[in-house]
Amino acid sequence: MGEEPVHRSHRQLQSGTTLVNRYHIQEVIGVGGMGSVYRARDMHFPNVTKLVAVKEMLNIAPDPNMRLTVIHNFEREANILATLNHPSIPRIYDYFSEEDRSYLVLEFIHGKDLETIINDTGGFLPEERVLTWGIQLCEVLAFLHNHKPDPIVFRDMKPSNIMVNSNGDVVLVDFGIARTFQTGQKGTMIGTEGYSPPEQYRGEASPLADIYALGATLHHALTRRDPRLEPPFSYAERPIRRINSHVSTEVEAVINTSLQYNPDERFATAIEMKDALIAAARKTGALSKIATTSIMPASGIKPIWTFKCEDEVRGTPLVYQGAVYVGCYDNNLYALNAADGKFQWKYPTDGGVVSRPAAYENSLFFGSEDKRLHVINSRTGKLIWTYYTGGPIRSSPRIAEGHIFIGSDDHALHAVNLNTGRSVWQFTSADQVRSTPFVANELVYFGSESGDFYAVDFHGTMKWRYQAKRAVTSSPVVAGHSIFFASTDRTLYCLDARNGWAVWRFRLGKGSVSSPAIADELVFVGAADGFIYGVEASTGKEMWRFRTENQVSGSPVVYKDCIYCGSVDGNLYCVEYRSGRERWRFKTGGAITGTPVIFDDIVYIGSTDHQVYALLA
């Protein structure tokens, strides 16, 4: 096989060794073909014990150029891995090379590998447990296979490369690095005999090879028959149910499909295999025993708490110092305990509050349809000062550089001194300003109902203006050199943030008042056609679209690997942002037009059913 035993002369690191003045080696936790894996403590965190896994790779190529190539390959691979953000892939913290060794510093997974679990279990593992792992492994394979610009093929799926952590979730280990380090000789077979498909012996490694190896892994887990001890490609002669009759015919059929000798007869994608596993689990009733976030049924999510206001909650909440602040159409701003939803106080205005509060040094700032910007104490709800604009306020305040910037239906963007509450300047646009300003590059960016989009400097002087065809209610967001916003003219715009030149425009099915969110070079926005869109930031090309059942007036919010977005259909959706696939949805009693806020793994969202919900993200 590709792995050659390590030269005996290369000794393992002794416990107590410190690498690069930072990683304190505790013990060897694994030995592989290219070196050892150690548990180490990261001494950059002297006050807490932060454990990391340090993977060592010996570089024993005799030729110095070859050695350099090995290091370059290693570093390139480490760089790719560093960008992968997935719950089933360990985080990479650091890498470095010293003398004849390269090191990779990874997240330390508390748990056991699947091979150990199989060997330590007396009887057969329960089917639903193996199914849960299978579904999670399909998800992580789909994530790797859909990696841009190039798909990543794991190539070595097998029980010993799968860790099951303390939550019972799987994490893929021994990642990718093995691939670059083993490509040395031509004709070298990569992968592990027994788990690898026939075509991998011919040097072909495609996503379909991973699907085969996953099937082989699940076969091993359900039958306890180690394929390395069996004749190659003999799964057809060892049907799962002949060995373990507890396994359902449905699940057996799915695994058989993934183990087809001919790649074309397997599942075409990991997603297809995942869907088949879920369908099989649903049929047999195993699904009800599976507690995985990925297939949470609609009714399965229970709020942590709810709180009922006296009218519709259309605004976006703020979490600040343990409290949730949210405006309501009953004219009040509410302060609730973030942990349990207990009412703390409410502050009355003379108009509906849709503006999202901003916080600064124990003060809260928000607008009301009573035409005022209100500033109150965040702990007591006591008034500090108000600032009067000539029209109802639907925009939310932005605090920057000692000023509050907020739009008003009086057509102006107001710059207000943060301490005195006095007007510093007003910039009058062609129509109402309902968009929330964004501050970057020493400019204030905002849209107007007239369709104009402005960039104004800190003196209130216009630097540039862009004309959309209809209203810009959407609040802009800057990322890199570009600014993104949507318009009711059915377009998502990308402009050069410095000079207002249009870089691209993306056509939506209908107009949009939703504000874009950004992660990993992707832009997300909702529209009145009911879709949430994922668009590539550098090209303006659609990557996916997700259908809700009514208009999307609220805005998506990115948290970890998902976006969270409400729809007028009453649902809050959690959607994987790379793929646009739904992870779960939660139904409220009314339309959602506001935007969720997420803090410490809790999503807070208001609904027109008068309630505020706290849900586990």
Add this chain to the structure above:
Amino acid sequence: MVEFFRKLFGAASKPPLIHQSDSVTTAPLSDQQIESIINGQTAQVATQQLTSAVGQSVGKQREHNEDSLVAITATVTGNTAGIPFGLYVVADGMGGHQFGEVASNAAIRVLAGEIMRKFHSFLFSVPTQQPDDPLQEIMETAFQDAHRLVQREAPGSGTTLTAALVVGQQITLGHVGDSRAYAVYPAGRVEQLTHDHSLVKRLEELGHLNKEEAANFPHRNVLIRALGQGETLETDVFTVPFPRNGYLMLCSDGLWGVVTDQDILRSINTAPNLQRACQNMVDAANTAGGPDNITVILAQMNG
């Protein structure tokens, strides 16, 4: 600034208290990350000036030059400070009977003409007026027009076409084939911005060839996408920041096929100006045998 980040994230100092969400990658940052942070920051400078130079040679083994290039660098400042504007195009023609040079020549002229027409009133009208279309749509349309013209004027031939439109701090790139655009940082990094549409690259991506096999692959010059070929043309169009403290470089495979990243860096770092840097690179390619036509464009943002 680099020092500042080194201090902030380096091993010597205590880690600062920064509130970060769980999804953020933690320090230490690589040089590349530091560079990209710096590149992402706004520099407030009075006047920025774009400069450029080109180099070209038929090479040592070919009789015809089938490469074509355009380099337009415009500085127009009047009562308001102008923004940097540049258009750089490289095309490498293919197809026998001198049709290759017809194709590359036609492609660059149509493309550049199309783009310059749309920028005419921005550069030369009073009051100055931005084009109606987004930059990426302007680029895409120009490629499609060039594609149709090449199909008509030089049937059976084709050409690579790589075009960089610089407006302000950003570059909008259009690309088909295996000519390349790079961001070159004299500190030692050469980053390829475009993606080759070649058979060898495709086989490499599919895992049929490894790096070594790819380097010795006999059909390295076979393209899987070229302007003028096929009914519809799929163009890569995207926008990237202009490399700060670096160079934008466009070249044909007569250069990148025989000259290493180190040669490129050395050519630039030892040259007193852009013209000499281009000449150095052309010389390096000819020294390496000059198997193909050589074309290179370098552009730099000063200030």
